[in-house]
Amino acid sequence: MAGRVTVFVMCCVCDPDGMQLRQTMKLLLVGPKSPPVGGTTVLFDQLCAYLEGQDGVDLTVINSSPHVVGRTPVAIARFLARIFAQIRHHDACVLHASCTSKMPMVMVAVRLASLLFGKPCGFRAFGGSFPVFWQARSAAGRWLLARSVLRADQVFLETRESVAFAKGLTTTRVDWFPNSRPVSLPVHSRWGAARRFVFISHVKPSKGVLVLLEAAKALKGDDVVIDVYGPLQDGLTEAVFQDSRVTYCGELAASAVSDTLRHYDVLLLPTFYPGEGYPGIILEAYAEAMPVITTDWRCIPEITNDDCAIVVPVQDAQALREAIEALVNDQVYVEELRLGAAKQAKAFSSDVWGEYFLTRMRALVSR
Known part of the structure; x- marks a missing residue:
């Protein structure tokens, strides 16, 4: 009886001479794209633009802006179903969101899909309100947060205060991921005292x-x-x-x-x-x-x-x-x-923090 050979194929990025450089990582990001232009959409757009420019990254983005998702129960259900369906085709998924009443529900979908398909998931909160958000929740609300957001494989929070607070609630990895901006530092013609x-x-x-x-x-x-x-x-x-x-x-x-x-x-x-x-x-x-x-x-x-x-x-x-x-x-x-x-x-350069995010994603996928 002839033996059966199973062949595994891995997608890699190669240089022009054929030397293998790095396995292509398929990332799924869920977050608010512009328009409208605001603090959260600017930050999410910055990170997406950085990742799209990196070799070895295959990026898929699901826009969570309310005007795109819709506000009816049916529209929200379709949005969650799309996340659920996409996670299985990616190496990792990260939800980027402000701390609002709907955020835990979305994170539950991300977390369940990641467990079902064996894919790591992460959460990034915009703003410095995570401690306030937690304290304002009911006992049931905190239970849901603890089993969704704080059970992610990686949590990113914007302020050091939020990081310290969250580390007291979970054993998952919680890292500081601050607001950032592109830095060019132009030479100014205006010097001297301020007017x-x-x-x-x-x-x-x-x-x-x-x-x-x-x-x-x-x-x-x-x-x-x-x-x-x-x-x-x-x-x-x-x-x-x-x-x-x-x-x-x-x-x-x-x-x-x-x-x-x-x-x-x-x-x-x-x-x-x-x-x-x-x-x-x-x-x-x-x-x-x-x-x-x-x-x-x-x-x-x-x-x-x-x-x-x-x-x-x-x-x-x-x-x-x-x-x-x-x-x-x-x-x-x-x-x-x-x-x-x-x-x-x-x-607080967006390039510095974009590279940090990518480093953490590679570590998450390879573990």
Whole structure:
């Protein structure tokens, strides 16, 4: 009786001379693609673009944006079924999501499919709200989180506070995966003491807009400019800027943020927004070698230090005004902060963190 030979074929990437370089890894990412353009979609798009440019990666993306998925029970069921069907054809799957009420349900589908097909799965949370989200859940909600998100093979959380909190709840691997931005560090023509200050964010009380208006009332220096960009929210209108030294300049497209920052000297973000994680606008300012004045709020101190930013108490208009005046009057201090911002930018480069994500995925698949 003739023997039977079983042949296993492995897909590999080779160089032009035929030398094997690396096995092709098939990754499935589930997350929010733009449009609309926002903090989470920008981050997810960045990572997808990085992975698509890497040799040895075969990437499939399932868009979880609500306007694509739909909001009806039937639409959500189809979305979950698509994830379930795709996981079997990939080496690993990672869900990228904000901490919302629907997130655990999606992660349950990912986790069940990964167990059924023997594929590793991961979870990445956007924002710094995981501890708050956990504490706000009922006993049943925490049970579901513990058996879905915290049973993933790999968990990525945006802030160190969130990582420390989650490590106390699970034995799975939990890693820091911060907000990041592309870094080019252009050479600026504007040097010297600061005269032009800018606020770019949602224009609402919890982002510190009213505190900024109060600080500007007694601000010294007739040539100091303070401009505000962003959508008006939570009841604020352009009327609050009347008879103020602060000028409201309207909304700003995400694609215009970097170019706009280059017309200013310092970013202002006196936020006390409850859901604040690592504000992307701070990292974008660093990428332009721009100093920041912000607040000692939630996880912001994790991405600031005395070399690149001035951190003031929350809702303290006097401290905010004094910080602005310190940069108006001290050219050497401003230039020191610019150098510090450029250094800080490199620590939050999207290329650096894209490579880290890829390294963790390769380790997950090969174990």
